Amino acid sequence: MQRFSSDDLKEFSVSIFKKIGCPADQAELAAEVLSSADLRGIDSHGIARLIGYVRLWEKGRLNPNPNIQVVHEAPSTAVVDGDSGLGLVVAPPAMEIAMEKAEKVGTGWVSVRNSNHFGIAGYHAMLPLHHDMIGMAMTNASPLVAPTFAQERLLGTNPIAVAVPANEEPPFVADFATTTAANGKLEILQRKKEPTPYGWVQTKQGEQSNDSFAVAKGGALLPLGSDRDHGSHKGYCLGAWVDIFSAVLSGANYGPWVPPFVAFLDPSDHPVGKGIGHFLGAMRVDAFRPADEFKSHMDQWIRTFRQAETISGEKRVLIPGDQEREQEEFRRTQGIPLHSAVIDNLKELALKFRVDLPS
Amino acid sequence: MQRFSSDDLKEFSVSIFKKIGCPADQAELAAEVLSSADLRGIDSHGIARLIGYVRLWEKGRLNPNPNIQVVHEAPSTAVVDGDSGLGLVVAPPAMEIAMEKAEKVGTGWVSVRNSNHFGIAGYHAMLPLHHDMIGMAMTNASPLVAPTFAQERLLGTNPIAVAVPANEEPPFVADFATTTAANGKLEILQRKKEPTPYGWVQTKQGEQSNDSFAVAKGGALLPLGSDRDHGSHKGYCLGAWVDIFSAVLSGANYGPWVPPFVAFLDPSDHPVGKGIGHFLGAMRVDAFRPADEFKSHMDQWIRTFRQAETISGEKRVLIPGDQEREQEEFRRTQGIPLHSAVIDNLKELALKFRVDLPS
Numbered sequence: 166m167q168r169f170s171s172d173d174l175k176e177f178s179v180s181i182f183k184k185i186g187c188p189a190d191q192a193e194l195a196a197e198v199l200s201s202a203d204l205r206g207i208d209s210h211g212i213a214r215l216i217g218y219v220r221l222w223e224k225g226r227l228n229p230n231p232n233i234q235v236v237h238e239a240p241s242t243a244v245v246d247g248d249s250g251l252g253l254v255v256a257p258p259a260m261e262i263a264m265e266k267a268e269k270v271g272t273g274w275v276s277v278r279n280s281n282h283f284g285i286a287g288y289h290a291m292l293p294l295h296h297d298m299i300g301m302a303m304t305n306a307s308p309l310v311a312p313t314f315a316q317e318r319l320l321g322t323n324p325i326a327v328a329v330p331a332n333e334e335p336p337f338v339a340d341f342a343t344t345t346a347a348n349g350k351l352e353i354l355q356r357k358k359e360p361t362p363y364g365w366v367q368t369k370q371g372e373q374s375n376d377s378f379a380v381a382k383g384g385a386l387l388p389l390g391s392d393r394d395h396g397s398h399k400g401y402c403l404g405a406w407v408d409i410f411s412a413v414l415s416g417a418n419y420g421p422w423v424p425p426f427v428a429f430l431d432p433s434d435h436p437v438g439k440g441i442g443h444f445l446g447a448m449r450v451d452a453f454r455p456a457d458e459f460k461s462h463m464d465q466w467i468r469t470f471r472q473a474e475t476i477s478g479e480k481r482v483l484i485p486g487d488q489e490r491e492q493e494e495f496r497r498t499q500g501i502p503l504h505s506a507v508i509d510n511l512k513e514l515a516l517k518f519r520v521d522l523p524s
Numbered sequence: 525m526q527r528f529s530s531d532d533l534k535e536f537s538v539s540i541f542k543k544i545g546c547p548a549d550q551a552e553l554a555a556e557v558l559s560s561a562d563l564r565g566i567d568s569h570g571i572a573r574l575i576g577y578v579r580l581w582e583k584g585r586l587n588p589n590p591n592i593q594v595v596h597e598a599p600s601t602a603v604v605d606g607d608s609g610l611g612l613v614v615a616p617p618a619m620e621i622a623m624e625k626a627e628k629v630g631t632g633w634v635s636v637r638n639s640n641h642f643g644i645a646g647y648h649a650m651l652p653l654h655h656d657m658i659g660m661a662m663t664n665a666s667p668l669v670a671p672t673f674a675q676e677r678l679l680g681t682n683p684i685a686v687a688v689p690a691n692e693e694p695p696f697v698a699d700f701a702t703t704t705a706a707n708g709k710l711e712i713l714q715r716k717k718e719p720t721p722y723g724w725v726q727t728k729q730g731e732q733s734n735d736s737f738a739v740a741k742g743g744a745l746l747p748l749g750s751d752r753d754h755g756s757h758k759g760y761c762l763g764a765w766v767d768i769f770s771a772v773l774s775g776a777n778y779g780p781w782v783p784p785f786v787a788f789l790d791p792s793d794h795p796v797g798k799g800i801g802h803f804l805g806a807m808r809v810d811a812f813r814p815a816d817e818f819k820s821h822m823d824q825w826i827r828t829f830r831q832a833e834t835i836s837g838e839k840r841v842l843i844p845g846d847q848e849r850e851q852e853e854f855r856r857t858q859g860i861p862l863h864s865a866v867i868d869n870l871k872e873l874a875l876k877f878r879v880d881l882p883s
Contacts, residue, residue: 239630239811241600270629271598276812312829314838319829327765329772337768339761345754362753371835389748389755394721395704396748402698402844403762405829406686409696413688413821414812420828437824452598453635453773462772465796469779470671470678470764476730479673485761 167508168500173523174212175200177511181215184518185222186229187251195253198284203501206492209349210285211501216510218251218282220428227251227281233258240270244415245277249440252283252304256443260292260300263447267298271452276415279439282306282426286326287340287489293328293447294336297456300328301446303407305417307425310344311385312401313393316371318385319420322347323407328486330450332460334467338486343403344386351377351386356504364391410444417442526867527859532882533571534559536870540574543877544581545588546610554612557643562860565851568708569644570860575869577610577641579787586610586640592617599629603774604636608799611642611663615802619651619659622806626657630811635774638798641665641785645685646699646848652687652806653695656815659687660805662766664776666784669703670744671760672752675730677744678779681706682766687845689809691819693826697845702762703745710736710745715863723750769803776801 175196182192195218203211221227231250235243243262247255259275266273283289286302293300306321324347326340342348346365354361354377361377368374369383380386388400412419417438424432424441450456473482503511515522534555541551554577562570580586590609594602602621606614618634625632642648645661652659665680683706685699701707705724713720713736720736727733728742739745747759771778776797783791783800809815832841862870874881 237811237813239808240628242630242807242811244812269599271601272631272633274631274807311835312832312841314834315829315841316833316835319832327761329768337764339765341755341758341761343758345749364754367835389758390704391750391754395723395750395754396700398842398844399700399702399748402686402700405696405844406698409688409822409825413818413825414809416813416817419821419825437821448601448633449598450773452596452601453603454596454775458775459772462778462796463768466768466772466778470674473671473678474675475673476670476675476726482671482674483757485757485764 166502166504168502169523171200171204171496171501174203174501177520177523178212178215180520181219181514181518184520185219187254188230191230191251191254194257195251198253198288201288202285204493204496205285205287205489206496207285207349207489209347209352212503212511213507214282216514217426217428219514221281221426224428226424226428226432231255235262241266241272241274243275245275247277247280247440249279250281252280252441252443255280256283256289256302256445257292259443260289260302260445260447263445264293264296264298267293267447267449267452272446272448275445276410277443277445278412278415278417280417280441280443282441283443285340286324287328287338289445290326290328290340291336291338294330297330297450297460299330299448299450302326302443303411304443305408305411305419305423305441307423307427308421309348309380309386310388310404311367311371312405313388313398317421320401320404320408321423322386323404325403325407329463330460331463331467332457334464335490336486337463337467337484338489340489343389343400343407345389345391345400346386348380348386351380364395407444412438412442414444415442525861525863527861528882530559530563530855530860533562533860536879536882537571537574539879540578540873540877543879544578546613547589550589550610550613553616554610557612557616557647560647561644563852563855564644564646564848565855566644566708566848568706568711571862571870572866573641575873576785576787578873580640580785583787585783585787585791590614594621600625600631600633602634604634606636606639606799608638609640611639611800611802614639615642615648615661615804616651618802619648619661619804619806622804623652623655623657626652626806626808626811631805631807634804635769636802636804637771637774637776639776639800639802641800642802644699645683646687646697648804649685649687649699650695650697653689656689656809656819658689658807658809661685661802662770663802664767664770664778664782664800666782666786667780668707668739668745669747669763670726670730671764672747672757676780679760679763679767680782681745682763684762684766688822689819690822690826691816693823694849695845696822696826696843697848699848702748702759702766704748704750704759705745707739707745710739723754766803771797771801773803774801
């Protein structure tokens with residue numbers, strides 16, 4: 166795979182976002198969120214998605230210059246309407262509102278409607294870290310997941326991210342889809358024409374499958390846990406929780422009504438809300454105990470887990486966020502590897518908008 | 525299995541709690557929380573645990589008449605010290621504080637230290653429902669779970685409960701351990717001398733196992749997801765999240781330091797905090813949108829999922845809380861079935877405290 170400088174790729178994204186009508190500061194922010202995914206090794210949510218956003222804009226489903234507004238609030242809560250904007254630029258100011266509220270009353274919780282895909286949840290959850298706050302971010306997404314015992318797709322991969330500051334240790338950053346495997350992992354196997362492990366997907370008829378194309382053929386991803394015997398009802402609870410907090414609280418679309426990210430699928434003619442939904446939270450650590458005290462205990466927590474005895478064949482117990490941080494250190498200097506299919510997409514965008522593609 | 529009236533069992537629990545020194549109102553509350561588990565079909569957390577609490581009290585590890593206090597607070601947060609009381613009576617007033625805060629500023633979040641086992645998380649999460657609030661409850665617990673790649677037990681089964689009110693439909697009530705299987709499920713297989721499915725436990729050496737006695741032999745439960753290929757790192761993130769919110773925020777013990785529930789195992793000589801920790805939250809629905817609007821959309825959410833097409837061989841897609849509610853309806857009239865080993869424990873308590881055992 167060809168490698169590109171992350172700065173060059175970011176600059177390219179900024180140019181494209183400007184070309185579709187984003188104001189300069191929003192183009193910069195959107196590109197920053199995509200770049201963060203590429204740096205952290207979550208390739209499916211980085212510049213690989215740029216063409217997807219452009220296609221939504223071409224269909225008139227994306228407002229490049231949204232008027233992002235608080236439509237309802239209490240001292241520790243708010244509902245934000247994203248005005249059909251890029252989730253990439255709607256979520257960060259919504260998190261800012263959560264942080265302002267946390268500053269005043271200890272915690273802030275913002276449910277967002279009328280948004281679009283917001284990139285990696287972890288980016289948003291990490292925003293409060295520098296203020297000695299814990300951050301949380303969730304979003305619902307296009308229905309690709311069948312709840313336990315269901316044949317139909319009713320939930321998205323609905324990720325949850327939780328970021329917790331430490332003192333000397335790097336922060337704890339969990340960021341995970343509430344399915345057994347994220348869609349990005351399927352795509353890797355599809356490119357290699359390899360099967361999935363059993364427990365990731367089911368067929369359109371709801372049968373067990375190891376076909377990495379099962380979802381493309383009308384099947385579904387499975388909730389974390391894979392099957393009832395292994396707790397898939399818990400993964401279903403998690404995905405449902407994210408859906409309710411992100412969309413039923415805010416007035417966005419939920420369940421099967423969530424508009425698809427892919428522009429070739431039309432959204433429902435009878436929506437139950439506006440756009441897709443997110444849920445963002447910030448908790449000031451010292452609303453619970455002195456921040457220094459908390460952060461030294463987080464250091465101890467992290468060191469204890471990191472130093473635990475491993476099972477045979479494994480080098481270490483990972484702390485959530487370790488892999489992404491190491492990937493970021495590596496990719497900042499060594500560049501972002503892009504698959505040829507992604508490069509082809511970028512070439513298409515470069516040609517269409519007359520922007521130079523980095524090499 | 526012999527069946528007992530739930531009222532009779534509750535009365536028996538009240539008597540025992542009074543005998544160990546609980547004030548009448550706290551004995552009543554503690555018995556109510558245990559009874560709720562028995563009614564909802566979560567047998568491992570009901571009266572079967574009564575003797576466990578008594579044994580902790582005998583060891584001097586349980587304060588039957590605690591002075592439960594707020595030790596730190598902000599408008600939307602508090603830390604409560606449970607004064608070594610029964611979690612059964614510490615968690616409900618902590619949730620009351622969360623609800624008072626939610627009444628005033630929209631949400632309330634209470635982290636609890638210096639507590640003991642609080643029964644089923646779902647009981648506490650459901651308290652806010654009648655006030656048109658969403659409830660959340662988490663707790664850490666004795667270390668029985670090995671994080672992904674770890675040989676050691678570092679986390680408890682650390683459950684999460686989320687309760688969401690609806691209008692015409694019964695509420696959505698998710699309540700689940702963040703492991704593939706809860707300990708109670710192992711106990712059922714142990715009694716039948718049957719193996720577990722692979723993916724529930726590992727041996728003391730960290731190898732795959734289907735031995736339902738593996739944990740008793742020094743092995744560990746596995747996080748939701750079972751193995752890395754099936755997302756156990758996500759179950760580990762969930763368990764870690766619960767541990768941090770319940771204990772690092774409050775100043776309770778976390779990770780391997782959480783004191784064991786069983787009285788024959790001593791707590792650490794070098795604790796990192798006080799007792800075990802809980803985390804309780806309440807969010808006023810109308811701090812986000814009008815409650816009626818929210819609750820009708822929850823009705824629609826619930827009906828959509830309930831009516832989904834099922835996979836072959838399954839009758840219906842369940843809504844979180846359905847099974848427990850149906851179990852409660854049945855057991856209120858038909859009684860609570862108790863295993864002979866549990867009845868033997870109750871007989872022992874009856875004899876020791878000279879209290880009549882119901883028949």
